[in-house]
Amino acid sequence: MATHDPELRRELDATLQTRRELGPDYEPELLDSFLEKVEENVDRRVRRHLAEQQVQVARGARPARPAGEAHAFWQRFGFAALSLVLAVPLTAIAVAQAGPVGLIVCWAGIVGVNAAHRAGARAPRPGTDRGAAD
Known part of the structure; x- marks a missing residue:
């Protein structure tokens, strides 16, 4: 898995290591925990992006059109x-x-x-x- 977020990469590595240690019995809980962290990461990025766009709009700049x-x-x-x-x-x-x-x-x-x-x-x-x- 290629990711540019070192924090998320560490979380994934820790989740995989924990899964190796605990075995497949705890896999659903581990996946849920990791997915919550991914959601938090995505939410944080979206909030940051929206805040940047609001600043641009407040300055009178048009937001960039999607590619x-x-x-x-x-x-x-x-x-x-x-x-x-x-x-x-x-x-x-x-x-x-x-x-x-x-x-x-x-x-x-x-x-x-x-x-x-x-x-x-x-x-x-x-x-x-x-x-x-x-």
């Missing part, structure tokens, strides 16, 4: 392109099997899938406030 936004654009673009590529054979099959009704049902499904994907992409993630940055 994943460009990736998210290409993911949405790829999904839309793939759905259009698949729409051609699906449309042909639907029209051949059910005529105009098949065409309408097929495209309603294609539009519905894309709308659901887009709605999922816009839904705020837990712990984020996407409305503030827009």
Whole structure:
């Protein structure tokens, strides 16, 4: 396990050593204890990061955009392109099997899938406030 936090690394080493000494009977308790320390570490980092962002906002600086936004654009673009590529054979099959009704049902499904994907992409993630940055 690679970690950049020496304190967390020490905790992991101590947990593993204790597990070797006590055996597998105490493993659940040891894991719970270690996971609590990991949670505390993550909470501390998140609080520090949020405090840094609040200081930046108070100074008038815009918080940096997440690095994943460009990736998210290409993911949405790829999904839309793939759905259009698949729409051609699906449309042909639907029209051949059910005529105009098949065409309408097929495209309603294609539009519905894309709308659901887009709605999922816009839904705020837990712990984020996407409305503030827009």
